Amino acid sequence: MVSRGKFVLHSRAVPPLTAGDYVLQGTQTLTTDGNRPTAPYEAHLRVTSPRFKLPPDQILSTYPPANSEGAYESRLPQIVIKRRTLPWERAADPADRKVPWLALVVIAEGEGQISAEVAIADCVTPGVQLTGPNDVARGIYLAVPKTTVTKVFPTKQDLPLLAHVREVDLEDTELAMGDDDGFLAVVMANRLPQFDRVACKPVRYTACLINLEGQLGVLPPPSTPVKQFAALAQVFNVLDYYQYADTGGGSPDKVVMATTVQPAAAAAGVAAAAATGAAKTKAKTPTAKQAKSAVPQPGVAEDWRATTRKVENVALNTASAQAAYAVRDAMKGGFRLPIEGIVAEPVYRFPILAHWSFTCDGGGSFESLMRAIDVGLLGTLPGPGATRKRPECAPPPKGDAPPAAPAARPKPEVAETGHVGLAHQTRVGDAVRAWYRGPFVPSPTDREIATTPRGPALAHTSDQLRAVVPDGREDLSLAIAFEIGRLLALSRPAFVGAVMQWRREQFGAERARRLAGRATANTAKLADALKGNTLATFGPLLGKTLVLETAVKRAAVLGPVRPPVDPGRPIDFLQDDVLGLLSVGLAIDASVLQTLKKTGSVSALDGVDVPLGKTGDDAAQFNHLLQTVRAEVDRIATDALGGKRPDTGAGAARAKGAEPADALDDMIRALIEKWKRET
Numbered sequence: 001m002v003s004r005g006k007f008v009l010h011s012r013a014v015p016p017l018t019a020g021d022y023v024l025q026g027t028q029t030l031t032t033d034g035n036r037p038t039a040p041y042e043a044h045l046r047v048t049s050p051r052f053k054l055p056p057d058q059i060l061s062t063y064p065p066a067n068s069e070g071a072y073e074s075r076l077p078q079i080v081i082k083r084r085t086l087p088w089e090r091a092a093d094p095a096d097r098k099v100p101w102l103a104l105v106v107i108a109e110g111e112g113q114i115s116a117e118v119a120i121a122d123c124v125t126p127g128v129q130l131t132g133p134n135d136v137a138r139g140i141y142l143a144v145p146k147t148t149v150t151k152v153f154p155t156k157q158d159l160p161l162l163a164h165v166r167e168v169d170l171e172d173t174e175l176a177m178g179d180d181d182g183f184l185a186v187v188m189a190n191r192l193p194q195f196d197r198v199a200c201k202p203v204r205y206t207a208c209l210i211n212l213e214g215q216l217g218v219l220p221p222p223s224t225p226v227k228q229f230a231a232l233a234q235v236f237n238v239l240d241y242y243q244y245a246d247t248g249g250g251s252p253d254k255v256v257m258a259t260t261v262q263p264a265a266a267a268a269g270v271a272a273a274a275a276t277g278a279a280k281t282k283a284k285t286p287t288a289k290q291a292k293s294a295v296p297q298p299g300v301a302e303d304w305r306a307t308t309r310k311v312e313n314v315a316l317n318t319a320s321a322q323a324a325y326a327v328r329d330a331m332k333g334g335f336r337l338p339i340e341g342i343v344a345e346p347v348y349r350f351p352i353l354a355h356w357s358f359t360c361d362g363g364g365s366f367e368s369l370m371r372a373i374d375v376g377l378l379g380t381l382p383g384p385g386a387t388r389k390r391p392e393c394a395p396p397p398k399g400d401a402p403p404a405a406p407a408a409r410p411k412p413e414v415a416e417t418g419h420v421g422l423a424h425q426t427r428v429g430d431a432v433r434a435w436y437r438g439p440f441v442p443s444p445t446d447r448e449i450a451t452t453p454r455g456p457a458l459a460h461t462s463d464q465l466r467a468v469v470p471d472g473r474e475d476l477s478l479a480i481a482f483e484i485g486r487l488l489a490l491s492r493p494a495f496v497g498a499v500m501q502w503r504r505e506q507f508g509a510e511r512a513r514r515l516a517g518r519a520t521a522n523t524a525k526l527a528d529a530l531k532g533n534t535l536a537t538f539g540p541l542l543g544k545t546l547v548l549e550t551a552v553k554r555a556a557v558l559g560p561v562r563p564p565v566d567p568g569r570p571i572d573f574l575q576d577d578v579l580g581l582l583s584v585g586l587a588i589d590a591s592v593l594q595t596l597k598k599t600g601s602v603s604a605l606d607g608v609d610v611p612l613g614k615t616g617d618d619a620a621q622f623n624h625l626l627q628t629v630r631a632e633v634d635r636i637a638t639d640a641l642g643g644k645r646p647d648t649g650a651g652a653a654r655a656k657g658a659e660p661a662d663a664l665d666d667m668i669r670a671l672i673e674k675w676k677r678e679t
Helices: 146-152 238-243 252-257 263-275 288-292 298-317 323-330 366-371 477-490 493-519 524-531 535-552 554-558 578-586 590-599 618-640 650-655 663-678
Strands: 007-010 020-029 038-047 059-063 078-081 102-108 138-145 163-168 183-188 203-211 347-360 420-425 431-436
Touching: 102 138, 102 146, 102 183, 138 146, 146 347, 298 323, 431 477, 477 493, 535 554, 578 590, 618 663
Parallel strands: none
Antiparallel strands: 007 163, 020 038, 059 078, 078 183, 102 203, 138 347, 163 183, 203 347, 420 431
């Protein structure tokens, strides 16, 4: 059992079967009359697993957060997956199941390209074939040159170290993150994001969870460990190839179409620039001195902020059904510059299961932020003209003139009791001042506790603790403390479950006791019974009283009694001439129905003839009746003779078109003639 606030790490969770199609074969033995025959059995099954797209419900968290800005230089990016076995559900190396088939790579703008949605056959490097069933029909891929793979991607030996299983306590909401069994798969990157201290600008990165099936050989070989980390070294930038595409300023179209320069010529241009000591190439290998003397570039930083704001606007303005797709598509901004056909080196494609972007700024590490923090006094605000904190690499202002003095801060409003006056906006929008005192006060205080005859009063909402002090302001100290405590308590599922259980059990019982007490407050007999410690008889007595009162006041307690039968809803068109409608519908004379209505006797119907319908084709109906009767008579005679049809010559006569003369036919014809005469 994992204790609260802690977790246990497991190296891996390798499932017995990898994703794919399987055939289950066996035999089944049946015992019949001493024999034991065997029957073969064969079943087909498929083990499924994401391959080109990770379902959103499988992603519990990402670090750094998507579309965020911060100093992420001291912690490796990672993604937490709900299914513990996912990194090992496919075999990147069939000979070693410990090697995961997923890797989290982090690339900066210009180091790779994220494609639009294409067929899954185009999501891998040409020549690589992935066999077996696929989860989707279309996906996206990461296209990176060999230089980026060599410098950024993990080695095969690193992959088992970058994925693990984390076991957490389900009651720990921060660590469990909504998981259902407490086992999480974590995939980490092998690259620390860096702030560009040469150009003094933030760097935008994209973290991509990629599929390595069939391409383990592309990964770089194991490298020799180094003691120093070259944080300022440039990995790759496709913009260099665009600049040297031709002498006219750079045109990737001309490179691709081979109208002026081939891609190899572009690489030669880069090499020539490096040989001549061009200024741009010198910037590729910066030094710490250059980083300290760099000047901030607000224009470049503003370009990044525009991309970040674009993603935020897409998330707010897109319909909810398309928001997830639109946000993921907007995060690709800055990573869509074509690479294939431009660079003069191999380009590899890796399927992307999930991706998100973030930005590493120059805010510094946690230690540097804590050392440089300037809190002033609680309740103060920065003066006019205050600007955003200057990045660490920004030099001080030039010139001999001393820097301008900072604007004076307003004096804090502090009371002797330890309260601080703060700006407060009421629910109706009024800007007022309110008092606040936190748990740590600069001097001893006497805390007043409102009491009742039963003990300290309990608040149910934070507004019950808002107090108005003698100077007319509100004291929000206890209200704020109550709300913070309420939110902390509700963040724990165990506490919420205990409250709901108490509500179901104890709250209902207490409510019944109080209602019973109010109902019997003026009843002397029940009061005497309660005083005599005969509380056990209260329940039966109360039930008997309720039953007797219900019998006396049925209408008041149970409601009005509905009659067993009621007239029902009236029909308007039947109100005028009901007998006329019945006369037409029943084909009975209206006078007969009138007599029936007056006398109530049905004897008047004895002399009424049954009406017979008339049609225009009487002969056809009579012939049909004749044929039906003949067929039924033949069937009955055949059944009586044990299935042998009687040979009376009637069949041969019917075949020749002659009608046999028998008593049945004569009777039918006589009835037909009588019907014709009467009608």
